[in-house]
Amino acid sequence: MTGETERKRAARKDAAEHLALTLAGAGMQRMAARVLAAFLFTDEPSLTAGDLVAELGASAGSVSGAVKTVMQMGLIERVAAPGSRREHYRMRDRAWTTLYGRQHAPIDDILSAVARGVATVEPGPARERLIYMRDFYEFLLGEVPSLIERFEQRRAGPRP
Amino acid sequence: MTGETERKRAARKDAAEHLALTLAGAGMQRMAARVLAAFLFTDEPSLTAGDLVAELGASAGSVSGAVKTVMQMGLIERVAAPGSRREHYRMRDRAWTTLYGRQHAPIDDILSAVARGVATVEPGPARERLIYMRDFYEFLLGEVPSLIERFEQRRAGPRP
DNA sequence: GTCTGTCTTCAGAAATTTCTGAACGTTCGC
DNA sequence: GCGAACGTTCAGAAATTTCTGAAGACAGAC
Known part of the structure; x- marks a missing residue:
């Protein structure tokens, strides 16, 4: 059964990566697009910078910069994370209309x-x-x- | 009087260049934006590639590529030029709505x-x-x- | 048919953007 | 306070984009 689950996880990652590259083609910075796609495709209630580093296989530095960018765009927000030392982020509800407005x-x-x-x-x-x-x-x-x-x-x- | 005229010409060129850079900032290729601005700001009924080379101070090669790009975008069109060996171009009427549609x-x-x-x-x-x-x-x-x-x-x- | 002026193509150079990795702060648990 | 885990910043490296200049193709004048 793990094989099946693993296959689905891979398919999801592929679809996320594909969307990220498409957004990059439309003018968004590549790493910012990958970060955004990660938030879009996750079922977790929030992600940390560390999660993103693991998920995207990118350096902590570039993830940090991309998170900053995406947050300035108003697409994700910090979320309170009691009992955790890390900063947690999640997509904002109005993300898409916000993005369109910003474009x-x-x-x-x-x-x-x-x-x-x-x-x-x-x-x-x-x-x-x-x-x-x-x-x-x-x-x-x-x-x-x-x-x-x-x-x-x-x-x-x-x-x- | 030539001084006055010259000053105005320079101001127009400045404004054109400024708009070109702004369009480039919005995602358009730089040279394509400069070519587009040249057409936008001219009172001539048409321009040739040679005119653009002179106006923009760029190489014939990059002008050729940029003209191709802008024409594929549907913003300029070839215009009949009897008695001239050069290709003449001018802005299309629907340029802006076309551009927006393409965006x-x-x-x-x-x-x-x-x-x-x-x-x-x-x-x-x-x-x-x-x-x-x-x-x-x-x-x-x-x-x-x-x-x-x-x-x-x-x-x-x-x-x- | 040949010559001349004009435009296009393409390989390499230059500039810009993007990513990484290491050093530095910061914050929390103890 | 002290230690450890995380996140951020920044200088340099890598990759991508963009421009140029030279060589070649094409079209019309003669």
Whole structure:
């Protein structure tokens, strides 16, 4: 029976690793993505940095840095761990909507840069183009919160 | 007067470069971002690879690769250039909505990876989490087109 | 058909990002 | 306090990405 269990564990690890690499391909730092996937795929209520080192086969140093990153992203949180010397972490409930919201943070920067362009360039085709771009990103920025809200309402709705 | 004009040209170039670096920070390849910014900020009806080499001060090789990339992204297009041996390019009208749509292409990959996770993991907290994540990204994927459509309608509306 | 200007490809160089391992703090149990 | 287990930081190494420059391919003018 251990063989069966072991096989399933390996399959889970594979799927986790695959998702991590996919997220890395989408722009996330590799080790941060692996840490995130570890939290996503575990049935444990919390994980410590040591757990992650064992699970991922990475150095304590890089795990430490990745945990810091993922926590700053707001995807995991510290959890009280009475009777243990280690720091325990777990995924936050709103992790995905948070992540999506954060992916739009760069839009602020882009918007500023475009606005600077609009202020700099004299009337002409280039200016028109910049204004169009600015309007589009402004529109996006305004729509994202309501998009997330709609998802959460839909989630909450069907199950009162 | 040339001084004044020259100063404005420099300011425009600065703003373009700043936007390019911002886009690069948001995940775009650097040279591709610089090429895109060049098209965005020019009042010329079209640019050639040679123009870009002169404007950006980069090698013909890297410009060639970047133009290829930006064209595959659907942001610029070839334009007929009778009487010229060079290839002329210009920005496409739908560039920004196209770019935004493409930024969501990785979501397909993530969705597949998550679905694989759901199929792999047995019932438990991890599975619940994966299902939630899958539902969220599925929701997003469905909403993006209507978001873009709404922007284009709003744009078209006020100006009949 | 040949020549010239233009673009593309590709191997190697440069720069950047990412990971590791060792030294240093910190906190808890005793 | 003292000792031991953990976590963090940082300098250097490794890997990856990105750019360049030279060689070659292609298209049109003559």
